[in-house]
Amino acid sequence: MLQVAFIREHRDEVIERLQQRNMDASQMIDNVITLDEQRRKLQTQLDNTLAESNTIAKEIGNLYKSGKASEANALKEKGAQLKEDSKGLEDQLNRKAEELTELLYQIPNIPHHTVPAGNTDEDNEEVFKEGDIPKLHANAKPHWELVKELDIIDFELGNKITGAGFPVYKGKGAKLQRALIAYFLDKNTAAGYNEVQVPHLVNEASGFGTGQLPDKEGQMYHATNVEPSLYLIPTGEVPATNIYRDDILSLSQLPQQLTTYTPCFRVEAGSYGADVRGLNRLHQFDKVEILRVEHPEQSYKAFEGMIEHVKDILRELKLPYRILRLCGGDLGFAAALTYDFEVFSTAQDRWLEISSVSNFETFQSNRLKLRFRNQDGKTQLCHTLNGSSLALPRVLAGIIENYQTEDGIQIPEVLIPYTGFDKI
RNA sequence: GGAGAAAUGGCAGAGUGGUCGAAUGCGGCAGUCUUGAAAACUGUUGAGGGUCACACCUCCGGGGGUUCGAAUCCCUCUUUCUCCGCCA
Known part of the structure; x- marks a missing residue:
């Protein structure tokens, strides 16, 4: 706010x-x-x-x-x-x-001066692109067909247990997912982010703290049979950022860097069509998040650092990707600046968003009352930033589709130590 | 789940109705001393609102009440600790 x-x-x-x-x-x-x-x-x-x-x-x-x-x-x-x-x-x-x-x-954050004008995602500005788009064999298929043939992700089974958008990962699919989580967390901690495990349900104050409430009330699952009622987290950002609610940090405590792995729950009402097929959009998915609390003068440098970090991961995974600077119309409510990362899925012939890195400046910290003591001894609001590193399902989709061969799915080299196998 | 105790400033810890935003110690910051540091000494040191700046107001786990007046009394909730029980 x-x-x-x-x-x-x-x-x-x-x-x-x-x-x-x-x-x-x-x-x-x-x-x-x-x-x-x-x-x-x-x-x-x-x-x-x-x-x-x-x-x-x-x-x-x-x-x-x-x-x-x-x-x-x-x-x-x-x-x-x-x-x-x-x-x-x-x-x-x-x-x-x-x-x-x-x-x-009700008033959203003020966009950063580099945010381009525009109304929809078509107006987002591509700022970077890297990686070779693989040439697939003639029988290449989208991931929802492949995972069914290989029996590694079962959407129908999830539907039986819970409903649409809650897949069951099986066998090597489950293992690959776990490998990705471990790999992401290792990359993040190696880069200086402290790993935390946080609650997956949050109270109302936390929802307000990071700006999901009241803006996205309808997007969150809400457990109302308990008092006080609790929300299932739509992203690890919510519990992780609220760690710092009502804090006053000393200068020496800045920056704070966290990484957390959590499932994410989203109602995603009104979605339909090809956009939501397979892993493209789910009600429950896993994500590894990185988060920083920064001195205001350092926050855009930190932002660049986060961008480089996510780039590094995608390079290691050898996935073709691009970076978009979101336009004013597409920018989230609380963000001042957001870069989206998209991986190109050759089989679907489209870009899939796999990470979103944002600087919220003081918008969240003002709600959170997250401050630091500056050089004059006065309290001042911190800047908060976060990004996905990365969202699992679409990375999984990207790997499955881009790494498919005539006789199965190749595992990216960096993941083999984590999976213990090199092919599905 | 049962019984008891407790929750005060960064930490520890006094404070049972007015002189308390709150003793004292530690820590932090500034200074003296020192070539520098340590020690010692001196001063300073919670947050928010408000003001040009003062004044002033609010906050002693959360909420409510009693009173002219509450950190202090009452109710309630939450949390923590000890003991017992149960349990992944």
Whole structure:
């Protein structure tokens, strides 16, 4: 969420930069400024009332001590009246503050100045491309056919147990999946990310902290038969980032680098057609995530570092990929800048998104109250970043499709030590 | 699941109705001393709101209550610890 003080001081700039998202925020921004003014006015009134009430309470204490009970009793009435006043003011203040917060929740992050204009994914800007697209044999097939023939991923079985979008990985398919997870985690920890295992259900405060709530309420599975209700995580980002909620880090604690492997659960309502075939879109999938908490001056350098890291993994896997800089219209609610990685699937003849690296700047940390103590000893909001390294199903799809041969699927060399076999 | 105890600033730990945003110690920061460091000494050191800056307000696990006044009393929830039971 954007900082009110920033909005107040940079009204025109905020409106102008949000236009990059194809939204006219002027009305919202002006409402924020008005609500904030009203809020502060009420706060002052309340403070003054409480100050008076405090003074009287002290006086009464002194009067009792000096034995002037009757005078003290006279003052009590006034104190009671002030208390009543303060309650009324407090109610008004809370309502106003809530209204302001709700409005702020609806305003997305300000795009980074490099974010290109545009409405849809067609307007995303390709910034990098690497790797050879393999020439497949004549009988090459998409992964959903291959995995069925080889009996390594069973969609129908998952459908029986749970429903569509919850596949069962079997035999070498399961092993390959596990190999990828181990390989990703090893790469990430070698690069300095600390491995953590986190809960797969989170409370409401965590959902708000990273910005999934209230924006993506409908996208998350929600367990409501427990009190308080819990959400199944749509990404490891949510629990991992919330590790830092309400923290004040020292300069020496920055940067923080985490990596975590988690399943991810997404409702994905309204999806249909070829986009969602096979592994392309699931309700449950695995992902290894990398996450950083950075000094604001370092965050874009860190962003580049994360991009290079993901590149390195894809190079090792020898998968052809490209990097897109998301346009304003495609940029996620909380992100200031996002680069998507896409692997080319030869058999499907299309690009599959396998990673998304974002800098949220202070958007998440403002909600999280994640701060650090700067050189002047003042608290200041950190920048948060995260990215997938990587999302499993589409990497799996990319490997299965691009590495297919007439007599089975070759395993990428770097994975063989993890799988223990070189062909499926 | 049962019984008991507890939750205070970065940490430890005082504080049972007004003089408490809170003793003291440790840690942190700054200074003195030193060639430099350590030690010692001196000062300083929670967060948020508000203000040009002060003033002022809020916060002692969360929420609610009693009172003119709550860290302190009451209710409730959560968490932690000890003992017992059960269990992957």
